[in-house]
Amino acid sequence: xxxxxxxxxxxxxxxxxxxxxxxxxxxxxxxxxxxxxxxxxxxxxxxxxxxxxxxxxxxxxxxxxxxxxxxxxxxxxxxxxxxxxxxxxxxxxxxxxxxxxxxxxxxxxxxxxxxxxxxxxxxxxxxxxxxxxxxxxxxxxxxxxxxxx
Numbered sequence: 001x002x003x004x005x006x007x008x009x010x011x012x013x014x015x016x017x018x019x020x021x022x023x024x025x026x027x028x029x030x031x032x033x034x035x036x037x038x039x040x041x042x043x044x045x046x047x048x049x050x051x052x053x054x055x056x057x058x059x060x061x062x063x064x065x066x067x068x069x070x071x072x073x074x075x076x077x078x079x080x081x082x083x084x085x086x087x088x089x090x091x092x093x094x095x096x097x098x099x100x101x102x103x104x105x106x107x108x109x110x111x112x113x114x115x116x117x118x119x120x121x122x123x124x125x126x127x128x129x130x131x132x133x134x135x136x137x138x139x140x141x142x143x144x145x146x147x148x149x
Contacts, residue, residue, distance in 0.1 A: 005039025005087070008032065011135065013098075015043060021146065028099035032135060035060070035087035035094075043083045043096060050076045051098030053085065054111055058092035060085050072108055077101065 001008050001018055008015060012022040013029030029049070033041055035058075045051075052074045053060070059068040062085050067073040075083065075098075085094070097113070105115050112123040126132060133141075 003041070005036035006041045007034045008041065009135070009139065011139065021142070026099055026102060028097065030095070030097050032095050033085075033093070035085070035092045037087055037089050037091045039087045039091070041085045041087075043085070043098075044081055045083055045098050046100075047079060047081055048077050048100055049098045050074075050101050051096065052108070052113070054095045054097075056093040056095065056111075058090045059088035060092045060094060061088065062086075070110070 001010065001016060009032045010018050010020050011030040011032070012020045012024060013027065013031070014020070015029070015031055029043070029045060029051075031043070035041055052072050053062065053067065054072050055067045055069050057069050059066060060073070062073050062075070062083065065073050066088070068088075083096075083098075085092075085096075095111075107114055107116055107120055109120050109124075112120050112127075114120045114123055
C-alpha cells in the first residue's frame with residue numbers, strides 16, 4: 001500500500017482497506033513500512049492489542065517515544081484505536097507487530113522476539129546459518145501459491 005511519503009507491505013491482519021490473506025490462530029497485524037522524512041503513518045488497531053515496533057533504519061516518533069534504528073518501541077492496550085507513527089528527519093523503515101495479549105513471557109534482542117533467552121540464542125543460530133527466509137521471499141512465495149491455486 002502507498003500513501004503520501006509512506007510505502008507499506010502488509011503480511012498479516014488489516015491496514016486501512018487492505019486485508020491480508022494470512023489466517024492465524026490468534027489475530028495479529030504484521031507490516032513493514034518505509035516512511036519518507038517527516039511522513040506520518042496511522043495504523044488502526046483494536047484497543048485490546050499490544051505489540052511493538054522495531055525500527056530497522058532511521059528514527060520515528062510515537063507519542064513521546066523516539067525509537068531509532070535497532071531499537072524496539074513497545075505499546076500496550078489503550079483507549080485509542082490508532083497508532084500514529086511519524087518519521088524523523090532521515091525517514092524510517094520499521095516493522096510493526098501487534099495482537100491480542102496472550103499472557104506469555106516475551107524476550108527481545110535485536111529483531112528477534114521469543115519466550116526465553118535460550119530461544120533467542122536459537123533464533124540467532126538459525127539466522128546466522130542462513131535458515132531464515134526474508135519477508136520478501138515469503139511474500140513472493142504467497143503470491144505464487146495464490147496464482148497457482
